[in-house]
Amino acid sequence: MKILKCHIGIGPKVSGTVLSANDNFSARYDLDRINGVFSRPNHKLFGEPYVDRILVLNESKGGVASAWMLYEMCARRMAPKAILFNKANTILAQGSSLAGLTICDRFEDGDITSLLDTGQNVHVDPTNGEVTVLPD
Amino acid sequence: MKLSQEEKAMSKGEFGEALKWAINHQKEVGNFFDAKDFVSISSVHMMVDPESIGVDGVKFLEKLVKMDAKVRVPMITDPRGVDLDYYRPLGQTEEMADIERRTIQACSSMGILMTNTCVNYQTVMAPLLGEHLAFGDTGVVIYSNSVCGARSNFEGGPSALAAGLTGRTPRYGLHLDEKRKPTIKFTVNYEPQDLTDWGLLGALIGKICGSYWEVPIVEGIKNFPSSDEIKHFGAAMASFGSTPLFHIKGVTPEAKNFNSNDLKNLVLHEINSSNINSLRGEYGNVGDEIDVVVFAAPQLSIFEMQRVAKLCSAKTFKVPVLVCTSPQVYSDAHRMGIIHQIENSGAKVLQGTCFYNQYAREIGVAKNWVKLLSNSTKIVNILGGYGYKPALANMEKCILSAIEGKIV
Numbered sequence: 045m046k047i048l049k050c051h052i053g054i055g056p057k058v059s060g061t062v063l064s065a066n067d068n069f070s071a072r073y074d075l076d077r078i079n080g081v082f083s084r085p086n087h088k089l090f091g092e093p094y095v096d097r098i099l100v101l102n103e104s105k106g107g108v109a110s111a112w113m114l115y116e117m118c119a120r121r122m123a124p125k126a127i128l129f130n131k132a133n134t135i136l137a138q139g140s141s142l143a144g145l146t147i148c149d150r151f152e153d154g155d156i157t158s159l160l161d162t163g164q165n166v167h168v169d170p171t172n173g174e175v176t177v178l179p180d
Numbered sequence: 181m182k183l184s185q186e187e188k189a190m191s192k193g194e195f196g197e198a199l200k201w202a203i204n205h206q207k208e209v210g211n212f213f214d215a216k217d218f219v220s221i222s223s224v225h226m227m228v229d230p231e232s233i234g235v236d237g238v239k240f241l242e243k244l245v246k247m248d249a250k251v252r253v254p255m256i257t258d259p260r261g262v263d264l265d266y267y268r269p270l271g272q273t274e275e276m277a278d279i280e281r282r283t284i285q286a287c288s289s290m291g292i293l294m295t296n297t298c299v300n301y302q303t304v305m306a307p308l309l310g311e312h313l314a315f316g317d318t319g320v321v322i323y324s325n326s327v328c329g330a331r332s333n334f335e336g337g338p339s340a341l342a343a344g345l346t347g348r349t350p351r352y353g354l355h356l357d358e359k360r361k362p363t364i365k366f367t368v369n370y371e372p373q374d375l376t377d378w379g380l381l382g383a384l385i386g387k388i389c390g391s392y393w394e395v396p397i398v399e400g401i402k403n404f405p406s407s408d409e410i411k412h413f414g415a416a417m418a419s420f421g422s423t424p425l426f427h428i429k430g431v432t433p434e435a436k437n438f439n440s441n442d443l444k445n446l447v448l449h450e451i452n453s454s455n456i457n458s459l460r461g462e463y464g465n466v467g468d469e470i471d472v473v474v475f476a477a478p479q480l481s482i483f484e485m486q487r488v489a490k491l492c493s494a495k496t497f498k499v500p501v502l503v504c505t506s507p508q509v510y511s512d513a514h515r516m517g518i519i520h521q522i523e524n525s526g527a528k529v530l531q532g533t534c535f536y537n538q539y540a541r542e543i544g545v546a547k548n549w550v551k552l553l554s555n556s557t558k559i560v561n562i563l564g565g566y567g568y569k570p571a572l573a574n575m576e577k578c579i580l581s582a583i584e585g586k587i588v
Contacts, residue, residue: 054212068390068422072232073565076541084565103391105422106562108316109537111336112232119236133392133422134213134353135336141208142240142338 046177048151048159050128053170054137055146059178060125062164063097065089066157069127069136070106071113080122098168099127100160104136111139118143126168128156128175146170181210181350182217190346198249202342209339210350218348219312219355223254225300226340227316228287229261229537230279233337238279241286244341249290252347255340256295256304257287258317259479259504259534266530271546276539292344296532297506298478301328302407304508309433312355314343318418319411319478319558325425327410329433331355334392334424353392354425362397362427362438364389365446370453371403375412375484376574378405379557380456382413386421387459388449397427397435397443404431408481415478416557463560464553464571466587471549473497473582475575476504476535477559484575485513485529489521491579498585500547501527504534527582535559541566553578553587 065088076083080095104110114136117123126146127136140147148170153159160166165178189195190203206218233241262272262280284294295304298317307313307330315321315332324330333353335343343349353359366385372378385396396417405413410431417423427435475488480503488503503522505513510531513519519529530538536559544550544567553571554560555578560570571587580588 052211054208070422073562075565076567078541083567086564103422105390106419107318108227108334108336109229109232111338112228112234112237115240115338116232116234116236119234131391131393132212134209134333134339137212138205138209138336138339141205141212147212 045179048153048156048175048177050148050152050173050175051150052173053146053148054140055126055144055170057167057169057171058125058146059165059167060096060098062100062160062162062166063089063092063094064100064157064160064162066102068103068105069099069101070104071110071117073106077113077117077122094124095122097124098166099124100157101127101129102157103129103131104133108135111135111142114139114143114145118145128160128168130156148173148175181207181215187218196247198244198247199345202345205338205342206346206350210352213350213352215350215352217351219351220348221253221312221314221343223256223313224251224340224344225256225258225315225317225320226292226337226344227258228283228337229259230276230283231261231537231539233283235279238282238286241283245286245289249345251291251344253344255292255344256300257292258296258298259537260296260532261538263530263533266528270538270543272539272543295507297508298534299411299481299506302481303506314340314349316340318422318424319415321424322414322418322426323411325354326414326427326432360425360434361395362443362446363395365443365448366396366398367448367450368398368400370451370456372409374574375409376555376557376572377456378409379412379416380459381451382415382417383420383557383561384451384455384459385426386417386419386423389421389423392422392424394421394423395425395427396423397429397438399429401428401431408484411478412557416561419558419561460572464573464587468571468587469551470499470553470571470581470586471551472499472547473501473578474535474552474554474559475502475556475578476554477556477562479534480505480509482509482512485509485518485522487575489518491576492522492525492527495525495579495583497526497582499582501525501582502535503527503529505529505531507532536562544568553581
């Protein structure tokens with residue numbers, strides 16, 4: 045099994061199915077949080093459901109609202125299982141901490157959006173900074 | 181992270197459960213960003229609108245109140261999501277208003293000042309060069325860092341609240357000298373003429389930066405910007421790029437700290453009018469019908485309010501016109517007759533709110549508003565994900581378009 049090393053993250057260990065795109069992310073800018081889909085027309089994941097997926101994206105973007113929004117989404121069980129970034133901004137890290145959402149970034153092997161494809165199953169261990177690609 | 185004796189005591193719960201949550205939340209975030217210790221802050225600005233926090237967020241705030249949480253440093257708030265004097269006409273519900281009322285009650289109980297503004301640097305207190313802060317709202321942070329030379333990361337609501345309770349924040353990111361150095365260079369061969377032009381310029385730079393961790397330095401600005409112009413420039417840059425700091429040669433206070441040797445290896449991007457017009461072209465065309473015109477994001481200063489009032493004079497509109505300003509500006513504008521002038525035209529001034537954080541999706545559905553016109557480059561960027569087809573024009577054209585019901 046392939047293990048991808050990253051910076052130590054936040055949140056519990058989780059396993060799930062990847063939803064990946066080389067695009068950036070903001071909960072306010074990009075999501076229809078009521079229906080649990082990407083709603084920004086020019087986002088590469090437009091129309092895709094994100095609930096319980098392992099989101100794999102380039103960087104976090106936009107405003108501070110995402111911090112509270114992650115908490116609110118997790119409370120309604122309308123959140124992804126984890127978010128993996130090339131680089132997270134402060135807001136997504138802060139929001140994940142309050143929400144208990146798993147987040148990791150800064151992968152040693154390079155661009156995480158090209159290392160993980162949509163549909164792959166992975167196990168995320170933020171305490172040890174590891175993402176394991178599970179067999180099909 | 182290295183903790184002081186007081187911080188260790190907070191972490192163990194010796195100062196109560198609220199401070200225990202706050203410092204441990206900050207430790208977790210600090211460790212994520214490799215902070216070595218905490219830095220004391222002088223004030224806090226928190227985003228806490230009801231759409232973002234929801235019922236569960238309010239319950240979290242109320243839980244802290246029950247723990248007897250009190251802020252240790254002056255702490256103020258970003259715009260509200262519901263103008264409690266004017267929400268039913270916008271299609272906002274009692275449930276939304278209830279979340280708003282509970283949020284205000286909880287924040288007030290903790291000693292937070294409900295200033296409800298995203299232009300606190302114009303209306304409440306301007307930050308100082310080198311002052312460490314914990315500010316939310318990207319527009320507030322980028323202005324405070326860049327124009328004032330203060331030091332703050334983007335602090336989301338939970339972290340801003342934690343900072344208010346502990347009086348400190350983890351020392352990472354823009355609290356450190358090395359993270360304030362330019363990483364990317366821009367030469368501007370373009371002279372912005374109005375607030376929208378400045379917004380477009382900021383948006384383009386933000387779009388190219390595309391990261392919280394890039395720090396642009398900009399050369400070639402010939403028109404020295406006003407506070408409102410650089411406000412729109414920064415707000416748009418932060419919105420399009422998640423960028424929290426910029427330097428402009430000859431304008432911002434830290435730009436002079438970097439000499440040509442510091443900048444020689446940076447990638448250079450050139451911006452000209454064709455780049456600006458290309459971005460402008462993504463947001464509507466002359467002749468397009470519109471459903472609503474919004475002036476917001478950031479809230480309007482007293483100068484912008486005066487300008488809107490003059491443009492509204494003796495006019496009537498085919499579509500609704502909404503104007504969002506801070507409570508501080510509103511009371512001045514009311515006293516000077518500016519609110520009356522604007523509302524005589526049929527436009528509506530909302531105080532202490534900003535349209536995009538007012539349940540914009542739900543308002544759009546309730547009012548059947550899709551085609552929204554604004555002079556704010558920031559708001560047209562945000563609302564594309566909220567089910568709107570946003571269009572952009574300068575303030576004068578927005579007013580003329582509201583008269584015609586289509587973009588002129």
